Amino acid sequence: MKKLVVFVVCLLFVLSLAYAADYVGSKKCKMCHKGAKKGEVWEKWEKGHHAKAFETLKTDADKKNPECLACHTTGFGKGGYKAGDANAAKFEGVGCESCHGPGSDYKKMSVMKDRKKAIEAGMVMPTEALCKECHNKKSPDFKGFDFKEYMKKIDHTYREKK
Numbered sequence: 481m482k483k484l485v486v487f488v489v490c491l492l493f494v495l496s497l498a499y500a501a502d503y504v505g506s507k508k509c510k511m512c513h514k515g516a517k518k519g520e521v522w523e524k525w526e527k528g529h530h531a532k533a534f535e536t537l538k539t540d541a542d543k544k545n546p547e548c549l550a551c552h553t554t555g556f557g558k559g560g561y562k563a564g565d566a567n568a569a570k571f572e573g574v575g576c577e578s579c580h581g582p583g584s585d586y587k588k589m590s591v592m593k594d595r596k597k598a599i600e601a602g603m604v605m606p607t608e609a610l611c612k613e614c615h616n617k618k619s620p621d622f623k624g625f626d627f628k629e630y631m632k633k634i635d636h637t638y639r640e641k642k
């Protein structure tokens with residue numbers, strides 16, 4: 481019996497890996513999250529530092545250095561940015577999915593409209609801990625991190641808080 485339980489748990493684990501959501505790139509979020517009616521989420525992101533985080537890496541060596549790419553691209557080492565890949569440009573910089581999780585399973589309208597369904601499909605509502613995966617002393621340019629202050633600079637909420 482014990483062996484069977486272990487087997488089933490392992491099987492579920494392997495299946496969950498096989499079904500992990502894919503990174504789709506920020507442009508896929510644009511069509512539904514741009515414009516005044518939708519809080520100009522896209523426009524705010526595009527103007528901000530996160531969207532430009534790849535250009536910030538000045539030299540070719542830095543642009544290929546996994547140590548820099550980990551925080552200056554989207555989904556590095558998790559199926560997102562891969563140097564030299566044909567799709568790499570989609571994942572340059574800190575895109576929507578760096579914070580909200582890989583979007584292949586939640587980006588459909590029927591799922592997105594329903595927060596519970598979206599979260600089940602892998603959508604993340606990020607917290608301070610997630611920011612600190614990149615905003616920490618491993619960054620050569622770390623300037624400290626005050627969640628409230630930093631949040632104000634990237635805020636793109638537009639709906640009434642529930």
Ligand code: HEC
Nearest residue numbers: 504508509512518576577580582583587588589592593595
């Ligand atoms: C087909 C349209 C569509 C696409 C594509 C889409 N969204 Fe959404 N999204 C919505 C709608 C509709 C809502 C509900 C809020 C609203 O109506 O403004 C929403 C809500 C959200 C929320 C807030 C959830 C909540 O419950 O507060 C996040 C975060 C989000 N989307 C992120 C993304 C990201 C990241 C992508 C790209 C990977 C994406 N969306 C792609 C339509 C879309």
Ligand code: HEC
Nearest residue numbers: 529530532533536551552574578606610611614630631633
């Ligand atoms: C995947 C890594 C990553 C995550 C996650 C991340 N950031 Fe960043 N953030 C960066 C990088 C890299 C830069 C520098 C971009 C540049 O200047 O090119 C940056 C820059 C910023 C800046 C601009 C700082 C300045 O000098 O004005 C703010 C504000 C910020 N982040 C807030 C946040 C907040 C708030 C969160 C969490 C909700 C967060 N970040 C999550 C990587 C990340």
Ligand code: HEC
Nearest residue numbers: 536542547548551613614615616618619620621622623624
């Ligand atoms: C642990 C995540 C992380 C790593 C690793 C990382 N960075 Fe950054 N980088 C950031 C964050 C976050 C910022 C924004 C600065 C801040 O507000 O602390 C940033 C900012 C920068 C800036 C802008 C500095 C400024 O003053 O505006 C440059 C340039 C930069 N990084 C280059 C690099 C290079 C080159 C590497 C690899 C050697 C690298 N980073 C590795 C997270 C990281």
Ligand code: HEC
Nearest residue numbers: 509513521522525530574575576579605606636637638639
């Ligand atoms: C640096 C991290 C970060 C990035 C990058 C980011 N977001 Fe967000 N997003 C957040 C945080 C934090 C919240 C607020 C969560 C909360 O209210 O609990 C949020 C909230 C949202 C909401 C809900 C707004 C509301 O009023 O309820 C939507 C929609 C959304 N993001 C879409 C996007 C899209 C689309 C992109 C890319 C164009 C994007 N986000 C990029 C961190 C990020």
